[in-house]
Amino acid sequence: MSKHGNISRLIEEARAGRREAQQAIYELFAPRIFNFLVRLSGSRQEAEDATQQTFLAVLQQLRRLRDPAQLESWIYRIARNEIYQKFRRKRPESLDDRGLDSEVGKIEEERSHANPEKLLLNLELRGRLESALDKLPIKFREVFILAVIQGMNYQDISEIVGRSLLSVKTDIYRARLQLRAELGRYLGGYKMKAESKG
Amino acid sequence: MADHCPQEQIAAWLDSQLAEAEAAQVELHLRQCADCRNLRDDLAATNRLFHDLEVLDPPDHLWTRIEAKLDQSSGHGLLAWIPRWEGWLLYRRELIGIAAGVLLLIGVISLVLEPQTSRRSMLDTIARIDSYHAAQISKYTEFYNPFRIAAWNNPDSNPFARPRLDANANPFGSLKEKR
Numbered sequence: 001m002s003k004h005g006n007i008s009r010l011i012e013e014a015r016a017g018r019r020e021a022q023q024a025i026y027e028l029f030a031p032r033i034f035n036f037l038v039r040l041s042g043s044r045q046e047a048e049d050a051t052q053q054t055f056l057a058v059l060q061q062l063r064r065l066r067d068p069a070q071l072e073s074w075i076y077r078i079a080r081n082e083i084y085q086k087f088r089r090k091r092p093e094s095l096d097d098r099g100l101d102s103e104v105g106k107i108e109e110e111r112s113h114a115n116p117e118k119l120l121l122n123l124e125l126r127g128r129l130e131s132a133l134d135k136l137p138i139k140f141r142e143v144f145i146l147a148v149i150q151g152m153n154y155q156d157i158s159e160i161v162g163r164s165l166l167s168v169k170t171d172i173y174r175a176r177l178q179l180r181a182e183l184g185r186y187l188g189g190y191k192m193k194a195e196s197k198g
Numbered sequence: 199m200a201d202h203c204p205q206e207q208i209a210a211w212l213d214s215q216l217a218e219a220e221a222a223q224v225e226l227h228l229r230q231c232a233d234c235r236n237l238r239d240d241l242a243a244t245n246r247l248f249h250d251l252e253v254l255d256p257p258d259h260l261w262t263r264i265e266a267k268l269d270q271s272s273g274h275g276l277l278a279w280i281p282r283w284e285g286w287l288l289y290r291r292e293l294i295g296i297a298a299g300v301l302l303l304i305g306v307i308s309l310v311l312e313p314q315t316s317r318r319s320m321l322d323t324i325a326r327i328d329s330y331h332a333a334q335i336s337k338y339t340e341f342y343n344p345f346r347i348a349a350w351n352n353p354d355s356n357p358f359a360r361p362r363l364d365a366n367a368n369p370f371g372s373l374k375e376k377r
Contacts (some may be wrong), residue, residue, distance in 0.1 A: 017272070019265070019268075022268070023261060023265075026261055027261075030256045034255075034256040034260075035254055037252060039251075048257060048260060051256055051260060052263055053261055055264050056267050059264070059268060060268070060271065080365060113355055126251065129248065130250060132246075145282050147213055148213070148248050148249075149248050149249070149251065154210070155212070169209075169210055169215075170206055172206075172210075172213070173206040173210075174203040176209055176241050179244050179248075183247060187243040
């Protein structure tokens, strides 16, 4: 059976209240949604809450989904709305502690199985990447995460964020320019020879 | 610089989001332009930096929490009705028909009943005014109708009666005397 056929069947079963089908939908999409929300909000805790709210809404409102092929975009839209609601409730100054709550835990976790120099470099780089990502305006950040980190196509991104294809394309490019300026000194080691592609 | 391709195109090309013809155009330009090659390398390096970010797994307890909430909402209680109502949306057309019928019925009933009720209330009001007047007249017979009572008791108090009592006040009377 095709991927869409499988998803349609899962949706039907989940609508009928079958818990296994609901769990299968969660397991299929939760990792990508969770990563999207962590990168967008910068906080693991907020991403957890938003992921929970997202899947609750998805599984309770599954009847509203008309086209099963749109399931992924629909889940992303709900997830994005969840995190935007959190942003609205949050005071601006608290947005500055992006990632700090998760960082301490991660350091402890990695200390046991990594070589200290590499660990330090990785941590520094990751901190810089997260901070550069955080400095992007939210409309650039979300399309950059979807396009570059999640590898989604521009048409799907345009449907998720509700902006035109041209606007999405321009925003992704501007996000890249801003990140290039922020991360200039780290780019040297990562420059690839793209001739093979050209 | 005039024949540079738009730089957004280079970013879109890196993400494999261009149609074949557009991609060929960008590739041709990249072969000829060192500045754009440099931009491409920078943008590609930025991509690689972010591709190296670790992929995070959602915590194991998250599904358990969601499942508990789902159980809670499909159980008994006031809130448990909310999801069930969504099923009614499937019969939207029928529901709209029923609602329109009910509204029409309410309209017809109010049209039939309304004149009767307004006539009844008008008669009630007139009866109330009448009984008020009757009470006032019986209570203040002397003063209630000042014109009628005053004219009855004292003819001089009627300004129209006065000229008739005084012959000089009648202009036609004096004309008669001169003649």
